[in-house]
Amino acid sequence: MVAEKVVETGNLRLVPCDAQLLKMAIKGNKQLSEFLGVSLADHWTQFGVGALQYALDQILARPWELGWWTYFPIHKLDNMLIGSGGYKGSPTEEGTVELGYEIAPGYCNRGLATEMTRGLIMKAFTDNRVKSILAHTLGQANASTTVLTKCGFTKIEEIESTEDGLIWKWELIRPELVGGVITFC
Template sequence: MNKNLETKRLLLIASNQNLLESAIEGDKKLSQQLGVIVPENWTEFGLAPLQYALDKIKSSKEELGWWNYFVIHKSDNKLIGNCGYSGQPTEEGIVEIGYEIKSEYRNKGLATELANTLIDNAFSFEHVNSIQAHTLGQENPSTKVLSKCNFQKIEELEDEAEGIIWKWKLQRT
């Protein structure tokens, strides 16, 4: 699985080794590869998750499509975020999603749009039974997105670096 995903306003470009290497090399190189505007600080997560995804897909071609997607705002032809899964589904059929949207594009329903697309894509695989996500342990924009997407908060965890973390789950119906 390594296909691009599309919504009304967004194009989610599935990463591959070449795109991830370009992103790590720099915004100019990534812009050339994607054919879109790549603004400074397009990701708040930094390069470490991109390097991690690159290492995973280099270790196994089966990982393609289960990591990073570059989020393009179609009408602006601009990279506005990053989303994806934290690897292939587990043996129990669980996959985790994550996402980020550049601050000036927030509060427009775009995160909900891309989360729903990740959900639909994951559930298109019959072996995926549930989807999980983690947020900071307080009400925030991401908790609102997950609630709109019918996730249920199922657990509160203590994280050394982040403090309280909420675990969310969406079960296949």
């Protein structure tokens, strides 16, 4: 079904999306559910079809970036698609990738966003080109800032966006570059 390997965490299977899987997701929930053989949580995505189409367009234009876009987190116990996440493309020349994630409201406050983020971090750092991982949040304490802090990210910049207002930029540096080991709280 997918060329890239599924990322396994304690409670989740992070399924990397190839072009075929993204096309099913764009067609609709029924097609996606049947294709993956899972149920879909209510409101499993807030990013919507536009983000899925963008990822599909990127993979079709640059097939070597397969595995550097969308992942679907499947809650193992429920066999339920509970959100989406992934990266915004392959590592830059400077060795950075940016990640993002979302969890369906019915699965929030269970540590699953943190678990998914940890899985994405570990996947990114298996590629020696990745020197750091970036993320952006709204410029206030919220669930995403808590997730990033738990995963070892540091807020490095405040950016004023005309669309979203204050944005915080976060970074996690590859542990070997700071002489440490990734430790999660």
